[in-house]
Amino acid sequence: MRYALAVEYDGGEFRGWQRLTASGTRDDQSSVQSTLENALSRLANAQVDTICAGRTDAGVHAQCQVVHFDSDAARDPRSWVLGTTANLPPAVCVRWCQPMPEDFHARFSARARRYRYRLVNRMVRPALNRQTLSWERRPLDADAMHRAAQALLGENxxxxxxxxxxxxxxGFRNLHSIRVVREGEQVYVDVQANAFLHHMVRNIVGSLLVIGRGDQPESWMAELLAGKDRTVAGPTAPPDGLVFVSPLYPAHWNLPAEVTLPEALSSPSR
Known part of the structure; x- marks a missing residue:
């Protein structure tokens, strides 16, 4: 039986999603993947391997990472959720589990991915929720950042x-939407695309911060995109503010609403 699993984790506790040791070994507990596979294998009384919708880097968190795995163990979805979570450290939990057709693939069946970057914009660093927030001491013009970011929309x-x-x-990806908003002292950057390159979101945020501080004009974002030169763009934003919100799948998979794509975006894209 194939299952889809939703996993939530605090990436600050790990070196990233991907297992660092060879398949078949479960000694490495420094990655989210190996930690999850160890817990699933205990419940299944057999080795379980997982494939995720989108790998995250060290320090990056996930609200709803979707994985799939195959198992012959006689367990219902509730048992997979509660039993697996009972064998996981506090930084990881399983939110839901659903049986799936054998042709479902957590990565290749997804049509989009969503990320949110969160930061506190004030003179002093945050104390509360600091594990999942970045920090910028200089005042940011979130409206200017939002306007500049619209130059990235579409396939580029x-x-x-x-x-x-x-x-x-x-380097081609299709950026569906990007939004920068301020709520009090916090600034959010919400991004959705068909897929992302390594460090793509953090590098976009790093360049938007340069614009938000007033060090570059809004037009700089379009210039960077056209120039295709990483060496002249902004620095990579820290990982702690980045959350993988979820992948999105076509409606015919009948997955929960939080991971189901609107029909208008359900057709395959590069």
Whole structure:
């Protein structure tokens, strides 16, 4: 039986999503994947391997990471949720589980991914919720950041915003939406695309912060995109403010609403 699983985690406790040891070993507990697989394997009384919708880097969190796994163990969805969570550390939990057709794939069936970057914009660093917030002491013009970010919409070559470690064969991604809003002392950057390059969101945020501080004009974002040169863009924003909100899947998979894509965006894209 194939299952889809929603996982929530505090990435500050791990070196990232991806298992760092070879498949078949469960000694490494420094990645979210190996920690989750260890808990699932205990419940299944057999080795369980997982595939996720989108790998996250060290220090990056997830609100609803979706994974799939196969198991012959006679467990109902409630048992997978409660039993797995009971074997996980406090920084990880399973939110829901759903049986799926065998052709469902957590990564390849997804049509979009959503991220949110959160930061406190004030003179002093945050004390509460500091594990999941970044911090900027200089005043930010969130409206200018939002206007500048709209230059990134659509299918573009995002080479200016990917890391040198990125293994993608090309830099093209389709950015569906990007929004920058201020709520009191907090500034949020919400981004949705068909997929993301390595460090793409953090590099976009880093450049938007330069504009928000007034060090570059709003037009700079479009210039960076057209120039495709990572070396002239802004710095990579810290990982602690980044949350992988969820992947999004076509409605025919009948997954929960929080991971279901509106029909207008359900067709495959590069």
């Amino acid at each position: 070559d995002f080479n200016a915003f990917r890391s040198v470690q990125c293994q993608s064969p090309h």
